[in-house]
Amino acid sequence: MSRWALPWRGGGGVRQLLRAGTDGALDMLYPLLVLARGAARLASLARERWSRMPGEKRGPALFLAAACGLVLWLMPYGPALAAVSLVTAAAWYGRDRTGPAVHEVPGPAEDEDERLQAVYEALVPCFAMADDPHPEPMYAHDGGWERAFEDYEFCAEGRLCALLLRYPAHFRDGEPEERLRVERLLAAKSGRAREYRFAWDEEHNRLGMRALEPLPTGIGAQPFVTAPGETVLGFTDGDAVRRTVPVEVAELGAADMPPVVWRTGARSTEPHLLAMGTPGSGTSTLLRSVALQALRRGEVLVVDGDGGGEFACLAGRHGVLAVESSLPGAMASFEWVVRETERRLTAACRARQAGEQPPEEARRPLWLLVDRPAVLSHLARSEGRRDPQELLQVPLRHGRAAGVSVVIAEQFEGAEDLGQAVRAYTRARVVLGAVSREQARAVLGEVPQTGPVPQAPPGRGLARLGDGPVLRLQVPATPDPFDEGAGEAERRAVLALLPERVGVSGPVPG
Incomplete structure (x- = not known):
């Protein structure tokens, strides 16, 4: 009887060997999984860039890509350099980017989710564009608030008291009338009995809203500490x-x-x-x-x-x-x-x-x-x-x-x-x-x-x-x-x- 046949006779030995072989195989295949995931992401990015590119620019782009490929093929170590660059880019895009959560925000409750969705749907007529070429626009009638709202806060009474949202770049945020339209809508959906402060970040297409505490009314006439003038x-x-x-x-x-x-x-x-x-x-x-x-x-x-x-x-x-x-x-x-x-x-x-x-x-x-x-x-x-x-x-x-x-x-x-x-x-x-x-x-x-x-x-x-x-x-x-x-x-x-x-x-x- 061969000595190698002993471990195969007990069920425990078989399970241990199978578990060890599976873990080892996964460890060996992990780099390939990373490269495959990165290649898929690069292909998705290239396909999205190609779909957004106007038709008159696609021909020159193909010609430029072919010319770069020919130059790399003819230069010394060109193919090897291209392969190394492609593998490096695939490894970078395929890395595990989840990492440890720095600040974990719990999801909203059911009534809070309904409030956020109501605010989102009210903003759709303000921010949506009829001929939006994007396959999943930021604001759409069948969309969810998770697409546009980056941060939010509810007060103790369950009312929305702070909100940070993104808006599309085509929105005319430089026109006061368009801003007032959005601000009035947000104030109405968040509660009219309060005063809100709005902060427009035109560079990054962000709008912040926060409910303000009322100013104190108990300050009467008194000698204030001031300088002359x-x-x-x-x-x-x-x-x-x-x-x-x-x-x-x-x-x-x-x-x-x-x-x-x-x-x-x-x-x-x-x-x-x-x-x-x-x-x-x-x-x-x-x-x-x-x-x-x-x-x-x-x-x-x-x-x-x-x-x-x-x-x-x-x-x-x-x-x-x-x-x-x-x-x-x-x-x-x-x-x-x-x-x-x-x-x-x-x-x-x-x-x-x-x-x-x-x-x-x-x-x-x-x-x-x-x-x-x-x-x-x-x-x-x-x-x-x-x-x-x-x-x-x-x-x-x-x-x-x-x-x-x-x-x-x-x-x-x-x-x-x-x-x-x-x-x-x-x-x-x-x-x-x-x-x-x-x-x-x-x-x-x-x-x-x-x-x-x-x-x-x-x-x-x-x-x-x-x-x-x-x-x-x-x-x-x-x-x-x-x-x-x-x-x-x-x-x-x-x-x-x-x-x-x-x-x-x-x-x-x-």
């Missing part, structure tokens, strides 16, 4: 600006919040401000907040075109030159500002010619706050008088050099009556209230990255300073202290910031 218009998102200021927030206490700081003065590129809003949006609140900050270092002249007495609390205070609400008083105030601007320019010019610094009274900041100038223009036209906005050309044009800053607040219903000088020289812009993206773009000059606010609290809006980005804005609560409908704590905060009355030895509240 700086005014806090409100507060914005933490990732939008690089600066914070200490404030007192209702129900939270002391906190550091990111402000929207408007800089005025001789070095400012946006010395004047225009605030547009809807009724009750808080434009008068913004003017009162600016006035309280301006009175710390300068003088203020207020013209209340609406005549509603929103600024009566400033009358008779130190630093407040006048609070006018009638048309004759407004005309007289504007004429005085024109003369004062010219006087300051003359004094500064003479001082520079003499090599001296301009006098202190010519360098002290002067603020002209105008609320609802369109109403004054309407009254002037009805009485056959000169449009008072024409008098604003001098302080708007020369105010930066003269230390005069003009702040104008108007509602959208009176936007058409704003003068050309107001539109041209107010480079700092604020939009308050629940306005559409088109309205915000008309005022700010740029489409905001955030969608419209469905239910905007007073003082909530957008701001843009010069050519900077569009920022979300929440104006500090600065109500009229004589308004009994406002909160008691907020009214007292405004009274505490008011200067003392003229002719009174100490500060008298109210």
Whole structure:
């Protein structure tokens, strides 16, 4: 009996030998499997490239390939070099590219999958192309969201709060109307009661959407920590600006919040401000907040075109030159500002010619706050008088050099009556209230990255300073202290910031 026959008589020995032979054969065949897989992938890539190539280019491509093959065949070691290159490319494309998962994201739940599919199908009319030559287009009516959505996130309540998607290169992402169409659709499918930020990456054809947390509304009027020439218009998102200021927030206490700081003065590129809003949006609140900050270092002249007495609390205070609400008083105030601007320019010019610094009274900041100038223009036209906005050309044009800053607040219903000088020289812009993206773009000059606010609290809006980005804005609560409908704590905060009355030895509240 041969010694080689013993192992074959027991079943265990046979199974062990078969298992060992199979593992060894697989180990020996693995390089061939890699090369075969790589060759198949190279053939697939070549076939896809060939199918995409226009018909008029296929002939020259075949001729170029034949010429390269002939050159390789005739040159020394050419065939061997071509074979080595082909084997190397097949091994590279056939390698196992799965590797260990760096970040494994669990699949969506059933209801989440339905939400994503609904968003995908809603985007198909926006991104699909009728004559798409690709065999499996990115957006199709019979497609799935996995083709286009790269990342997503759902909130605790099960709503979509973040999404990163790809879109085809033929989409006209440079046209604001096309962008607005997609953004409105995404906001509607993700929930209208929230505000979203959209980030378009035109270079890589990516669109990111994220639901934003509401801005805090518990910040009232208070002395903000600012440098001369700086005014806090409100507060914005933490990732939008690089600066914070200490404030007192209702129900939270002391906190550091990111402000929207408007800089005025001789070095400012946006010395004047225009605030547009809807009724009750808080434009008068913004003017009162600016006035309280301006009175710390300068003088203020207020013209209340609406005549509603929103600024009566400033009358008779130190630093407040006048609070006018009638048309004759407004005309007289504007004429005085024109003369004062010219006087300051003359004094500064003479001082520079003499090599001296301009006098202190010519360098002290002067603020002209105008609320609802369109109403004054309407009254002037009805009485056959000169449009008072024409008098604003001098302080708007020369105010930066003269230390005069003009702040104008108007509602959208009176936007058409704003003068050309107001539109041209107010480079700092604020939009308050629940306005559409088109309205915000008309005022700010740029489409905001955030969608419209469905239910905007007073003082909530957008701001843009010069050519900077569009920022979300929440104006500090600065109500009229004589308004009994406002909160008691907020009214007292405004009274505490008011200067003392003229002719009174100490500060008298109210």
